[in-house]
Amino acid sequence: MLTQTHKRVPAAERIAVRCVDSDIHPYPRRGELVEYIPEPWRSKYFLARRVGETIYYDAPDYAHAYAMRVDTFPPDGEFACSDPEMAFRQLIMEAGADIAILEPLGAATRLPETTHAFACALNDWQANHWLDGHNNWHERWRGSISVAIEDPEGAAREIEKWAGHPYIAQILIKAEPRPSWGDPKYDPIWAAATKHDITVSCHLARGAYETLPIPPVGFPSYNHDFMVTYSLLAANQVMSLIFDGVFDRFPTLRIVFVEHAFSWILPLMWRMDAVYQARKSRVEIKRKPSEYVKDHIKFTTQPLDYPEDKTELIRALKWMECEKILLYSSDYPHWTFDDPRWLVKHLPKAAREAVMFKNGIATYHLPETVPVLEGQVRVL
DSSP states (O other): OOOOOOOOOOOOOOOEEEOEEEEOOOOOOTTTTGGGGTTTTTHHHGGGGSSOOOOOOTTTTTHHHHBGGGHHHHHTOOTTOHHHHHHHHIIITTTSSSSEEEEEOOOSSHHHHHHHHHHHHHHHHHHHHTTTTTTSSSEEEEEEEEOOOSSHHHHHHHHHHHHHHHTTEEEOOOOOSSSSTSGGGGHHHHHHHHHTTTTTEEEEEOOOGSSSSTTTTTOOHHHHHHHHHHHHHHHHHHHHHHTTTTTSSSTTOOOEEEOOSSSTTTHHHHHHHHHHHHTTGOOSSSHHHHHHHHHEEEEEEEEEEOOOSHHHHHHHHTTTHHHEEOOOOBBBBBOOOOOHHHHHSSGGGGGHHIIIIIIHHHHOOOOSEEEEEETOOOOO
16 A cells, blocks of 8 residues: 655745744654764763753742643653644644744753764754754744854854754854853854854853852852842843953844843943943943944843833833844743733833844844744734
8 A cells, every 4th residue: 555645835825924932942852862962972971861851940840840831741741842743833823923943952061072062963953853844844943053152163163064054043052151252262153153144042051060150159049049140140241242342343243142031131231331431441342332232132021020010011121122122932832931922912012013023033034924824823
């Protein structure tokens, strides 16, 4: 008996993009990632550890569902967001995202070589299991080039390898490794990113050993201290990028901070501008720090911190000119998922289109239209 497989193809009719989700976390199925880890590190390092068998995410309900939405686990018992078809149904068809940026999270190790090997494996896995013609027939997924910022030269080579992929939207790094990003050691990454005009996104990570986020007074005591520390970490990287002249050396560089929150950026811009004004003769940057932020840096909306009086949030969003610096993100499939239909209601009306899709299209160089999907929910 002969069986025929019908290849799914996108519709010829197209529709305007009205929701770009900038933070989706696909996870490999058990055992799926190991085959992609290059030797000698697969045998020398990773086969002695559990690769792709666990999800580490120390949130309040971790013991219950790995801090994931309970409805995102496939019926076969695999990890949440390990089934592209299920994610497509929940995120694209039911929640209304038109384009979703995939951010596979890499393992943190103490050795730059092994972290680089894991990042390379993620890129090959993502290309074969999410961005291929079978799983991305609808053209809604966009991927990330995962790189180990601890290994700038290796990261630059990986960017060169994947920069021409039609469904790659960004480079993905983490903020924990020291020194800060203004150090010239990272210039190969910024140079490769600007050469290919690709945005660099930084997703919060857990770090490893001494690379854990650490405030000046020492390691945090509790998880809630730890989570707040991510904003402090991002603030220091923002200052380093600006005052160490990264944006003057690479004037077309675009940076996105994912899940580092954003409400802190307004007072930070005020403070940086005040220091700059007082010390302008001794500072080598060419513009006010707040101008660099608005021209080069974006933040994702999740997590959205807001006071009991939500009108205060609206005022703060207007003061920081959120239409210039925010990108919508859902954090699917985590328990902190922000549905786009809920999030849009918390934005100033004048900023809704910019945050929900216009900034995403411009930041990631996305198409303004996508193939029509019959029955898809529309956000705007």
